[in-house]
Amino acid sequence: MLIVKDMCKEYPNDQGQVVRAAQHISFEVAQGKLFTLLGPSGCGKTTTLRSIAGLEKPSSGEIIVGGRVLYSSDRKIFIAPNQRDIGMVFQSYAIWPHMNVFENAAFPLRVGKVKYSKKQIEDKVLRALHAVALDGLESREATKLSGGQQQRLALARALVMEPQLLLLDEPLSNLDAKLRERMRFELKRLQRDLGITTIYVTHDQSEALALSNEIAVMKSGHIMQLGSPREIYEHPANEFVADFIGTTNFLKGHITSLSERSGYFNIQTPIGNLTAFSGESLRVGEAVIVSVRPENMHLSIERPDTTNVLQAEIHTKIFLGETLDMQVKAADQIMLARVHPNFSPHVGTHVYVHIDEEKCIALSDT
Ligand code: ADP
Ligand code: MG
Numbered sequence: 001m002l003i004v005k006d007m008c009k010e011y012p013n014d015q016g017q018v019v020r021a022a023q024h025i026s027f028e029v030a031q032g033k034l035f036t037l038l039g040p041s042g043c044g045k046t047t048t049l050r051s052i053a054g055l056e057k058p059s060s061g062e063i064i065v066g067g068r069v070l071y072s073s074d075r076k077i078f079i080a081p082n083q084r085d086i087g088m089v090f091q092s093y094a095i096w097p098h099m100n101v102f103e104n105a106a107f108p109l110r111v112g113k114v115k116y117s118k119k120q121i122e123d124k125v126l127r128a129l130h131a132v133a134l135d136g137l138e139s140r141e142a143t144k145l146s147g148g149q150q151q152r153l154a155l156a157r158a159l160v161m162e163p164q165l166l167l168l169d170e171p172l173s174n175l176d177a178k179l180r181e182r183m184r185f186e187l188k189r190l191q192r193d194l195g196i197t198t199i200y201v202t203h204d205q206s207e208a209l210a211l212s213n214e215i216a217v218m219k220s221g222h223i224m225q226l227g228s229p230r231e232i233y234e235h236p237a238n239e240f241v242a243d244f245i246g247t248t249n250f251l252k253g254h255i256t257s258l259s260e261r262s263g264y265f266n267i268q269t270p271i272g273n274l275t276a277f278s279g280e281s282l283r284v285g286e287a288v289i290v291s292v293r294p295e296n297m298h299l300s301i302e303r304p305d306t307t308n309v310l311q312a313e314i315h316t317k318i319f320l321g322e323t324l325d326m327q328v329k330a331a332d333q334i335m336l337a338r339v340h341p342n343f344s345p346h347v348g349t350h351v352y353v354h355i356d357e358e359k360c361i362a363l364s365d366t
Contacts (some may be wrong), residue, residue, distance in 0.1 A: 001197045002029040007048035007061030009047050021047040023221040032195040035190045039218030040206040049167050053088050054081035064223040077104050091170040096152050102138040105156045128160040148179045166198045184210050205245045217241050239363055242291040249335040251290040272310045273331035276360035285366040296359035297337035297349045310353040314345055
C-alpha cells in the first residue's frame, strides 16, 4: 500500500548548515496495517510523515501509495498534497470553535475541488461521525465536546474524505494519561474496523507497542530497527533500541566461548558468567552488552538448580501495586528486577537471580 524508498530530507538551518532530518528511510506498509514511526523528539518522525503527505518535498528517494508514484527524485515527480488522497491528523488538531460538530467534519468536503451535493455531504459526514462514535452530537458546538471527543472529531474530519492512507502525528499527546490509554484502544478498534492503512507517529513506546502491527524505531534521522512490537521488544537490534523500548538492564562483558546451542554465547560479566542469545554473529573475545528485561530477572532465596544464576543482594524496593520493583546489587552493579508483590524479602537479603538464556540478549558493544 505504501512504499517509502531511500528517502532523505535535508533542511538548511539558520547558520546555513544542513540538518539531515531523514536519512535513507525505507519501509513498506501492507494494506490495512498500522505502522508506527517511534523515536525521541527530533529524530525525524514528523519530517517523514509530512514528506508522505506532500507537505515537505524530500531531497531524494521515492514515495509510492497504492501503486501511484507520489514522489520520485529520479523521475522528477512530485504530486501536490491535495492530490494525494491522504488524511492527516496533527498533534495540535484544530477544531473550528465557531462551528458545530457536523460542520467541522464537513469542512474538508466543502473546501475541496470536488463539489458534493447536500445529500452526499450528509451521508459522508454521518458515516465518519458514526465511525468515531460521535453520532447524535452533530449539532453540538465543537468547543462543548470533551478532550477525547474533540480528538475523535479531528479523526472524523480526516476520515470524511475516505483517504486510502491515514497519517497520525502524535494524535493523543494533548490528552491526559487516563484518556490517552482509553483512546489507544478506541483508535486500534477503529483502525481495524475501517481497515484503513495508517502511519502513526509517537515518542511513546508503550503506545507504539499497544497499537502497531509494525514499528520503525528511529534515531537521528535513521531507522534503527524495523519489526513487530514483539520482535523489537524481545530482540532489540542494538543498545539504543533495547534502552528506548521498555526498561532494561545492561551488563558489559566479553565472549569467552560459543555455547553448544547455536546462536548462544558464553559471556563473562563483572557479576558472573551468563549464556546469552544474539542475532549477530559474534566472535570469541568480542566486547558485548547483555540486555536483560526486569521481568526476566527471577529472584529466589534458595539457589535454583539451573544455569545462568547470579548472586545478589536486595538494595531498594518500590511497591507499584501489581508489581514490585526491586533494585538488586551484584558486585558493584545495580540491576532492576520486577517481581510479584508477594515476594518481598527485606533490604539486605541475599538472593539468587536466575535469567533464562533466551531472555539474555547479547548486543555487540560498538
Ligand atoms: P520529530 O517529529 O521526530 O520530533 P522532526 O521531523 O520534527 O522530528 O525534526 C527532525 C529534525 O529536523 C530536527 O533536528 C528538527 O530541528 C529539524 N527540522 C524539522 N523541520 C525543520 C525545518 N522546517 N527547518 C529546519 N529544520 C527542521
Ligand atoms: Mg514530531
